[in-house]
Amino acid sequence: MNPDNVSVFDSALYSPLFTQAEMKAVWSDKHLVSCWLQFETEIAAIQADLGIIPAQAAKAIQQAATIDNINWTRLAAETAKVGMAIKPMVDQISEAGDPLVKQYLHWGCTTQDLLDTAQAMRLKSSLSLIRRQVINLIRSLSTMADAHRNTVMVARTNSQDALPTTWGLQLASYLTEMTRNLQRLDALTPRATMGMYGGAVGNLSSIGRVGLEVRERLMSALGLTQPIGLWNASLDGIAETIQCFAIIHGSLCRIANDIELMGRAPLAEVREGEGGGGSSTMPHKANPRACNMIQTLSRMGWMYASSAPNLMDQQDVRAASMRVLNWSLVPESCLAVSTSLARAQRLLDNLIVNKDNMRRNFAASRNLIMSEAVMMQVAEQKGRGESYAMIKTIIHDGLASDMSLEEMLLNSEAVTAMFSEAEITALCDPRNYLGCNDALIDESLAYAQTLLEGTA
Known part of the structure; x- marks a missing residue:
């Protein structure tokens, strides 16, 4: 623990509230540089196979391009001077290798190739994690909606008592949103995980006529989507991803809002089961901290989403200034949505539902x-x-x-x-005025199940 850290994502005090451990590892500096080194190793092997560089050079690059050869203090200092970390990293690996490494490392590549491809690699890991989290939440909501299909409660509109409904149908509403979120994630993933390899201005001039074959083999080796044409200045896939995260935040925030309101003392229909957050002065209080954090993280996610279109403020073949926003927007937006999903999962897994109070609250309006x-x-x-x-x-x-x-x-x-x-x-019995309650729940369950059955 470093008490000198500033960001909530790395703070010794606040990091556990704002981060999900697996996602944090994906966006760590160590993993970032590891992705760059993997890029250099893979492209050298492909170029050697095609006779562009000597086979021995590729072997030497593989031996030199290891995380153990990185001096982190020096890398940070030189990055501060250069403005990008790729050249300082290439310099260190070149120095650690033999003359063949010095001659052929980073052959035909440019900084953007490594930056964007490494980002796509980490986004692929991030989206895979987020997808698993969404699927787990869908399964939990499905189970809960079915279990509470007959748990009668007051439906409220504009914060006022309206008509009877069931907790199961309300849960089914969350379920259908999360199912649509899964569809959104699956649709955007190929666009968000497109690798980059084009050289200085994207036309592969430094590699020549075999450039497209090198690019195809590289993306295949890294498990990334093949680019189409020139896309050095295109960041629409990244902006779309962050916007999608904002929609997921919206779904989670709605769940948190409802549970927080339903947990108020006069209603007491549900309660966070993890104990809640205690007050420093009021012994009786158990604050809804899971709901509070989901609400906080959603606002962070919406802030990132409002900033994401700035990434597309480009000109010519590429511009660095807006791309640098990636270094903050992408990892932080991934951390925020993954942490919120983890919070929501624990919230639902431990939620205490008071069926008696749900039924009793009809009396608040004298029925x-x-x-x-x-x-x-x-x-x-x-x-x-x-x-x-x-x-x-x-x-x-x-x-x-x-x-x-x-x-x-x-x-x-x-x-x-x-x-x-x-x-x-x-x-006057609420159980007799539930309309198509069961059928609507069944629709939501079938919708989710159909999609889950088609997932890998």
Whole structure:
């Protein structure tokens, strides 16, 4: 632990809150340089196979291009002078190798080739991790939605009690969003993981006519998408990826918002099961810290998304200034979304659901949210307009009392003339006004399952 670190991603205090360990390793300096060295090793082997450089040179480069030959203090100091770390890294490997390494290392390459290809390599690892996390969340939501399909609760619109629903249907709503997020990830991954190899201005002039074959073999060896044409100045795939992360954040934030609100003391329908965050002065408090962090990370993700189009502010064959934003936007956006997914997974895995309170909270409105159910039944005899006015008048007249909706209806001669006491009780039972609840949950479950069955 280094108490001198500043960023929340590396802070000795805050890093555990803002990072997911596997994702942090992907974007570490050590892994970055390892990707550069892998690039140099792979391209040397391919060039040797095609007779562009001597076979012995490729072997020598492979022996020299190791992380053990990197002096990190020197690399940092020289990067500060040059502005990019590729030349200082190439210089160190050249010095560590024999004359063949000095002559043929980085043959026909330019800085952008290594920067963009290494970023694509790390994005591939990042998107694979995020995809696994999304799939795990989809599976958890599927299980929970099915298990709570009959857990009746108050549905709220504009923060007010509206009609009956079930916790299972609400979970199914989150499920369909996350399923669409998985589709978005799968669609953009080939565009986000496109490697770069084009030389100084992207036309492979330093390699000659075999340049396209070298590029094809290199991308295949690195497991990256093959580029199409000249794309040195194109960062649309990166901007799209960060924007997609923002949408995932939106889905997660909605879940966090709902759980936070449902956990308020007057409702107490759900509660974070990890103990929550204690107050420094109020012994009774257990703050919803998982929800809070998801909300915080979502705002960070939206901030990155608003900045991402700046990457496309390019001119000519390429411009370095906006590309440097990659060094902050891409790793931080990956860390934020992966950490939020991990938080959401733990939140759902440990969530405590109070079914009794969900049912009891209908009484907060004296069961008035069943008014539509009653009105629709009256409408079958009197028409919608007259039934609406009739039920509204009954409620208005009964508000001054402490009567529930059922008691108001039982006191109405107009209503009792149409329905028996048992029928009125049934009309006021939320379980009898759930519409296509089960069918909607089944649709969401089938949608998710179909997509999961087609995933590798």
